[in-house]
Amino acid sequence: MAKSTKIASLYNNVVVDIAMDTMGMRKQALVFVNTKKSAEVEAERIAKKRKLEKNSTEEYQLKILSEEILKVLSSPTKQCKRLAACVAKGTAFHHAGLAAKQRELVEGNFKKGVIRIICATPTLAAGINLPAFRVVIRDLSRFEPRRGMARIPVLEYHQMAGRAGRPDFNDEYGEAICIAQTESQKEGIIKKYIHGEPEEIYSKLAVEPVLRTYLLSLIASNFVNTIEEIMDFFGRTFYAHTFGNTGELESIIRRMLNLLASWDFIGLGNIENDFTSADELENDSSMIKATPLGKRVAQLYLDPLTAHELIKGIERSKELIIMPFTLLHLVCSALEMRPLLRAKTAEYETIQEKINLYNERMLQKEPPLYESEYEDFLNAIKTTMLLDEWIDERNEDYLLETYSATPGELKYKIDIADWLLYSCVELAKLLPHVKFVAECNKLRSRLKYGAREELLPLLKLKNIGRIRARKLFANRIKDVGDVRKADFIVLTQLIGRATAIDIKKQVGEDISKLKVKKNKRKGQISLNDYK
DNA sequence: GGACGGTGAAACTTCAGGTTGCCTC
DNA sequence: GAAGTTTCACCGTCC
Numbered sequence: 001m002a003k004s005t006k007i008a009s010l011y012n013n014v015v016v017d018i019a020m021d022t023m024g025m026r027k028q029a030l031v032f033v034n035t036k037k038s039a040e041v042e043a044e045r046i047a048k049k050r051k052l053e054k055n056s057t058e059e060y061q062l063k064i065l066s067e068e069i070l071k072v073l074s075s076p077t078k079q080c081k082r083l084a085a086c087v088a089k090g091t092a093f094h095h096a097g098l099a100a101k102q103r104e105l106v107e108g109n110f111k112k113g114v115i116r117i118i119c120a121t122p123t124l125a126a127g128i129n130l131p132a133f134r135v136v137i138r139d140l141s142r143f144e145p146r147r148g149m150a151r152i153p154v155l156e157y158h159q160m161a162g163r164a165g166r167p168d169f170n171d172e173y174g175e176a177i178c179i180a181q182t183e184s185q186k187e188g189i190i191k192k193y194i195h196g197e198p199e200e201i202y203s204k205l206a207v208e209p210v211l212r213t214y215l216l217s218l219i220a221s222n223f224v225n226t227i228e229e230i231m232d233f234f235g236r237t238f239y240a241h242t243f244g245n246t247g248e249l250e251s252i253i254r255r256m257l258n259l260l261a262s263w264d265f266i267g268l269g270n271i272e273n274d275f276t277s278a279d280e281l282e283n284d285s286s287m288i289k290a291t292p293l294g295k296r297v298a299q300l301y302l303d304p305l306t307a308h309e310l311i312k313g314i315e316r317s318k319e320l321i322i323m324p325f326t327l328l329h330l331v332c333s334a335l336e337m338r339p340l341l342r343a344k345t346a347e348y349e350t351i352q353e354k355i356n357l358y359n360e361r362m363l364q365k366e367p368p369l370y371e372s373e374y375e376d377f378l379n380a381i382k383t384t385m386l387l388d389e390w391i392d393e394r395n396e397d398y399l400l401e402t403y404s405a406t407p408g409e410l411k412y413k414i415d416i417a418d419w420l421l422y423s424c425v426e427l428a429k430l431l432p433h434v435k436f437v438a439e440c441n442k443l444r445s446r447l448k449y450g451a452r453e454e455l456l457p458l459l460k461l462k463n464i465g466r467i468r469a470r471k472l473f474a475n476r477i478k479d480v481g482d483v484r485k486a487d488f489i490v491l492t493q494l495i496g497r498a499t500a501i502d503i504k505k506q507v508g509e510d511i512s513k514l515k516v517k518k519n520k521r522k523g524q525i526s527l528n529d530y531k
Numbered sequence: 532g533g534a535c536g537g538t539g540a541a542a543c544t545t546c547a548g549g550t551t552g553c554c555t556c
Numbered sequence: 557g558a559a560g561t562t563t564c565a566c567c568g569t570c571c
Contacts, residue, residue: 035546037560096548121547141557143546149557213551301551342545404545412549419552426552441556460556 027133034139039093043119047089094120097406135164203239220290220298265294313363331420340379
């Protein structure tokens with residue numbers, strides 16, 4: 001049923017008007033925008049206009065939540081402070097740059113009705129089930145690298161608009177609102193998004209990294225072992241179904257087989273490793289098998305090209321001193337790490353200095369200047385610098401200011417780097433390169449905690465992260481043995497009573513035998529208590 | 532006259548997201 | 557392509 005709603009224009013901004021109107025109805029809204037920055041700015045704009053009743057339950061609830069959000073990281077970033085300030089007014093922004101815990105809090109408290117408005121990038125529409133009475137789609141276009149500003153797909157519009165209405169909360173209907181600046185824009189939106197057909201779904205199989213990954217895993221799992229079987233298999237895929245003609249696919253497959261063979265990931269079934277090109281095969285029914293290396297690559301779900309580059313790096317490292325920076329650079333050069341941080345013109349000098357510093361020891365070679373890959377190379381170095389500073393114990397706030405890398409993005413990069421380093425370990429075991437395995441494992445621990453090497457012994461203890469470990473280390477408690485020897489009072493002063501008891505227990509000391517009495521004043525212990 | 536603050540136009544900068552692996556000391 | 561941010565010129569006010 002068509003229903004028209006008039007919303008008063010009071011704030012000189014359509015989104016703020018709609019948001020205030022929604023809250024006035026005691027309902028909730030989701031606002032979708034096309035950049036992370038816009039999500040933050042829009043949430044702040046609404047928050048500034050929101051007036052809460054003084055000393056109300058709502059104000060109190062939001063204050064508590066706001067404080068919780070601020071405390072998520074040990075040192076709050078500018079982003080944390082902005083989010084906390086918004087939440088104090090019942091609005092929030094939501095995008096992939098948030099710390100995981102903050103996302104959870106925002107989502108959970110929107111579901112509970114504590115947060116009334118969320119301004120979000122499409123993250124929210126994709127996976128999470130967060131319905132709201134109103135959905136405001138402010139931006140229907142988005143910047144795309146080679147195309148400039150492009151209209152978003154109809155399917156994506158449906159994803160967002162579909163969040164409108166909460167039947168569980170007795171909403172009889174929901175409202176999805178698009179913002180148009182002009183009358184002609186309005187007509188365009190109605191034509192494309194309201195009455196238009198969604199796009200066809202197409203197969204991504206012909207994208208080379210996907211194809212070579214599947215090709216290798218099909219061979220490695222012995223699902224297909226001859227060119228005939230391979231062609232037959234791909235002939236029955238959705239890709240072939242959509243495009244009909246498999247001629248193009250077939251030529252790509254043959255090219256991929258040649259590559260896999262030249263990288264030693266596949267070989268002939270009877271005598272392993274004895275062909276370097278699929279063109280050498282006598283016929284299409286020759287038995288093709290994965291080599292042990294190829295099998296491992298397939299098990300790791302690695303793109304064979306990435307695996308090949310990693311292997312080259314591992315081989316190269318045999319003649320070099322392996323350093324954390326060069327290891328990180330090796331994984332940052334992999335396709336899986338993209339999108340990389342973008343090197344800005346003003347940063348070229350600092351980046352160049354890093355390159356000069358490590359140049360001779362780099363596991364990935366520097367491409368020639370002025371070639372198209374050079375920009376990627378600089379971006380990879382900048383991403384490496386971010387991770388290198390992280391393992392040098394820089395905090396999230398510094399990293400956000402220096403690299404514009406939000407806590408959420410940092411976490412994502414760390415996860416992928418960890419997976420690639422794990423892959424390096426597995427590949428290096430097969431090559432074999434023992435020293436490389438050890439260095440990778442050490443680096444993985446440092447990456448996990450964001451700590452220097454000297455803290456690793458302490459980080460093995462549960463409930464000890466980089467902050468507490470650094471405190472202990474600064475007080476000459478440097479490993480498990482030192483923890484065992486350490487005075488309980490000193491430990492308590494450094495990391496708090498509960499954690500002190502906990503880690504003493506972990507190193508095999510039963511603290512209850514130490515007759516520790518709690519002082520009247522909370523958490524404090526006097527010398528007399530410790531006998 | 533100079534320091535300071537406010538304002539607005541012009542120039543500049545930046546742009547969503549998030550699968551896979553595993554046993555390990 | 558457009559939103560958001562930064563920079564800078566300009567103006568008014570105050571001491």
